[in-house]
Amino acid sequence: MLVGYVRVSKADGSQTLAPQRDAMAAAGVEPDRIYEDLASGRRDDRPGLAACLKALQPGNTLVLWKLDRLGRDLRHLVNTVDELRTRGVGLKVIAGAGAQIDTTTANGRLAFGIFAAFAEFERELISERTNAGLAAARARGRMGGRPRKMDRATLMMAMAAMADREAKATEVARRLGLTTTTLYVYVNGDGTPKAAGQALLDAPAAVRPRQLQVAG
Incomplete structure (x- = not known):
């Protein structure tokens, strides 16, 4: 099942979700399976995204217009994509820099796997920095x-x-x-x-x- 997520940064009417919704329809996402937010991507409290991630089940595919609709920053994006992978949820990006990600294709699965590698690298890097910092603190x-x-x-x-x-x-x-x-x-x-x-x-x-x- 395809589940879509769309977002614009401003809720004052100066930006519209219509182009993203049209792209979702063209990708085969049913209108009642599209979640939306009218909020900056840097905000933590995005109820549409929270509901979308909660609704996703193993075997589902999350469809995005562009990859930047999902993450508030690179770390959040990498961790969210890696979480989707571990839950058995696919990802398809329609346009923009992440459009090569489509887990229904071999190349798309490869790109998806790169996010997992980045997430693992970040965890190891954080662990190394933390251990080094704690050792220095103990030494002082x-x-x-x-x-x-x-x-x-x-x-x-x-x-x-x-x-x-x-x-x-x-x-x-x-x-x-x-x-x-x-x-x-x-x-x-x-x-x-x-x-x-x-x-x-x-x-x-x-x-x-x-x-x-x-x-x-």
Whole structure:
């Protein structure tokens, strides 16, 4: 079964879903199997995408007008495509840079497999960076004792560690010498920075010490 997903970034009427819906119809997607969002691709809260991914079953194929309709960034795109593959869900991209992806063809399956390789590479890279960072932290005596406050280097290690789906916040916090509360002040469960974390990342070097006032 073909399931479509369409999206435009603006809900003010200046952009229309009609061209994408027409492309879906031409690809054989039934109108009642098309999910839609009127939101920027960078937003996490896209109810249409969430419903679409939930509805997909093994053997289904997700149809996109362009690949950028799906992912909010490269990491999100790679991980989402890899998740579809592991669930037994196919992918077909109609136009744009990803139009070579069509799991009903041999070349399309090859392109689909490349995403799996990228996802595995990213997981290994994150693991290597995290282990190296934690080893450096231990060497500097950051294990045990009074919980430390957040700084930019620790934040970046925390983000890399939390991006691993199997990471446990309590263990990440313990290894970095933080409390779990402090960790979650700065980092979301998927490794993306919260407002306080983004402020710390964006702050000039001379200002960063002021960002460390959140109690551990």
